Amino acid sequence: MIREQFIVEGLNGHKTLQGEIAVGGAKNAVLKCLAASILFDDVVTLHNVPVIEDVGRISELLRAAGATVNSTDPHQLEVTPPTEWNPVLDKSIAERLRASIVFTGPLLARTGSVSFPFPGGCVLGERPIDLFLQGFEAMGAGVAEDSEGYFTVTSPGKLKGAHIIFPFVSVTATETLMLAAVLAQGETILENSAMEPEIYSLATFLNSCGAHIKGMGTSVIRITGGGLLHAAGEVYTTPPDRIETGSFMLLAALAGRSVTVTNCEPKHVGALISILQKAGVPLSVGQDSITITAGDIPNEAFKSVSVRTHEYPGFPTDLQAPMAVFLTQTTGESTILETIFDGRFRYADELIRMGADITIMNPHKILIRGPRHFTDKNLESPDLRAGLAYLLAAIVAEGTSTIENIYLIDRGYEHIEERLSRLGLNIKRVAA
Ligand code: EPU
Numbered sequence: 001m002i003r004e005q006f007i008v009e010g011l012n013g014h015k016t017l018q019g020e021i022a023v024g025g026a027k028n029a030v031l032k033c034l035a036a037s038i039l040f041d042d043v044v045t046l047h048n049v050p051v052i053e054d055v056g057r058i059s060e061l062l063r064a065a066g067a068t069v070n071s072t073d074p075h076q077l078e079v080t081p082p083t084e085w086n087p088v089l090d091k092s093i094a095e096r097l098r099a100s101i102v103f104t105g106p107l108l109a110r111t112g113s114v115s116f117p118f119p120g121g122c123v124l125g126e127r128p129i130d131l132f133l134q135g136f137e138a139m140g141a142g143v144a145e146d147s148e149g150y151f152t153v154t155s156p157g158k159l160k161g162a163h164i165i166f167p168f169v170s171v172t173a174t175e176t177l178m179l180a181a182v183l184a185q186g187e188t189i190l191e192n193s194a195m196e197p198e199i200y201s202l203a204t205f206l207n208s209c210g211a212h213i214k215g216m217g218t219s220v221i222r223i224t225g226g227g228l229l230h231a232a233g234e235v236y237t238t239p240p241d242r243i244e245t246g247s248f249m250l251l252a253a254l255a256g257r258s259v260t261v262t263n264c265e266p267k268h269v270g271a272l273i274s275i276l277q278k279a280g281v282p283l284s285v286g287q288d289s290i291t292i293t294a295g296d297i298p299n300e301a302f303k304s305v306s307v308r309t310h311e312y313p314g315f316p317t318d319l320q321a322p323m324a325v326f327l328t329q330t331t332g333e334s335t336i337l338e339t340i341f342d343g344r345f346r347y348a349d350e351l352i353r354m355g356a357d358i359t360i361m362n363p364h365k366i367l368i369r370g371p372r373h374f375t376d377k378n379l380e381s382p383d384l385r386a387g388l389a390y391l392l393a394a395i396v397a398e399g400t401s402t403i404e405n406i407y408l409i410d411r412g413y414e415h416i417e418e419r420l421s422r423l424g425l426n427i428k429r430v431a432a
Helices: 027-039 053-064 098-111 130-138 171-182 197-208 242-255 266-279 317-329 348-354 384-396 416-421
Strands: 004-009 017-022 044-047 068-073 076-080 113-117 142-145 150-154 163-165 187-191 212-214 220-224 235-237 256-262 283-285 290-292 332-337 357-362 365-370 378-380 400-404 427-431
Touching: 004 384, 017 242, 017 416, 027 044, 027 053, 027 076, 027 098, 027 171, 027 197, 053 068, 053 076, 053 098, 098 113, 098 130, 098 171, 130 142, 130 150, 130 163, 130 171, 171 187, 171 197, 171 220, 197 212, 242 256, 242 266, 242 290, 242 317, 242 384, 266 283, 266 290, 266 317, 317 332, 317 348, 317 357, 317 365, 317 384, 348 357, 348 378, 348 384, 378 384, 384 400, 384 416, 416 427
Parallel strands: 017 256, 044 235, 163 187, 378 400
Antiparallel strands: 004 400, 004 427, 044 076, 068 076, 113 150, 142 150, 187 220, 212 220, 256 290, 283 290, 332 365, 357 365
16 A cells, blocks of 8 residues: 655635535445445446545455456446355455445345454444344344454344344444345344434335335334345435535635535535534535535634534534534634544544644543644544544644545545645645
C-alpha cells in the first residue's frame, strides 16, 4: 500500500468555500448488498457504488469466496455467483473490516457452514460478535472456536426460523441474521432490530428479487424463508450516504460561504438538521439537497448544543467526531454523550493539541468549551470518521496541516480532496 498524506491549507476561521458537493452512495449500504449477493442464483448489479477502499476490500472477499466481481463503470458493480461458494472467509481481508462479518449469515445459509476470523475494522472500543453467534445457534447452527480465534459455524440442514430478541440494537447483527433468515426454513422474527435506512434499502431490494421480509425500517423484522433469490435484471441503487451528507453539512457550516450538498436524502439526517438549527446554522432543505449559507455568520455566533449519539433515527455515532470539531468553534459549553461505543474519543487529544478545550469526563462523555482558535499540526487519524474530523479541524485552523494515514479516510470517502478542491479548498494528496 502506498502511504499518502493530505496537505491542507487552513482557512483560519474564514468561511470561503462555495458551490455544490454531491453525496455518493452509502458505504454501509453497498457493503451489505455485496454480502447479500451470496443469496442469489444470478448476477446482481449495483449502481451508485462509491469508489472507496472498503468496497474494494469487500469485492476481494467476495472473489476469494468464489464470485466474479466486475466493474462496468467506476460506480457500478456486477456480482456473478460461482457454481460453488467457498465458505472459509479470507482471513487477511476479514480481519481488516467489520463489514466482513455480514458475509457469515448468507454463507452459512447458502452452504451450511462458514469459517471466519474475529472481524477487524475501526478500533472503537470492544466490538464483540456474541449477538451473531447466539443468533446462529437460535437458528439451529453449532458454533466452534479454535485456539487461534477462528470460528466455524455449521448447520446440519437448512437453518431454522427463530424468534430472536436482541438485548441491544446492532446494525450488522440485524443485517446478518436477516440475510441468513432469507434462505432459512420458516419464519424468523428479529425484535429490537436496528432501523437504519441502509437496512430498509437492502430488504426492499431483496423483496424485489423474491425475498419475503416485512417490517424493515421498524424494530421488528419478520422474514419468511424460501429459495435462492433471483435478480432477473433488478438493480440495487445504493442510497445516498447519510454520514457523508452530515460531514459535508458540518463542513459547510464551519467553512462555507454558501454550499449546497446535493444528491442526498434530507430525511436521513433529520437529527443533525435539528441540532444545527438549534445552534443557529441557517439551512434550507430541498427535496434531495441541503443548502447552508453561513458565510456572513462567524462561527463564534453559533450556540453550543449538547449531543447524544443514538441508533437511527437518533444522532449517528459516525458523525460524533466531526460534530465535536463544530462544537469547538461555537460559543459556550457543550457535552457529547457517546452511547454506542466506548472507545470513540481517541481523536480528542489531537484536537486539544490544535487548540481545542475538551475534557474527557469518562469513556462515554466529553465536555467542549468554545470558541477556540486552531493552529496547524501534523495529524494522524485513529479511524475513518476521526480522519474526517481532522480534515475539518485542519480546514478551520490557521496554517498548513498535514493529515497522515489517509488510507483510513479513503475507506469511506471517495476522492475527498478532489471534491473539496472544487469548493475552493487548497488540499493536496502527496506521497508520505
Ligand atoms: N455489539 C456487541 N455484540 C455484538 C454486536 C455488537 O456487544 O455481537 C455492540 C458493539 O460493540 C457496540 C453496539 O453493540 O457497542 C452497537 O454496535 P453495532 O453492532 O450496531 O455496530 P456495527 O454493526 O459493528 C455499524 C457500522 C458502523 C457504525 C455502527 C453504529 C457497518 C459496517 N458499520 O457497526 O460504522 O458506527 O453500525 O451505527 O455497518 C463507520 O462507518 O465508520 C462505522 C464504524
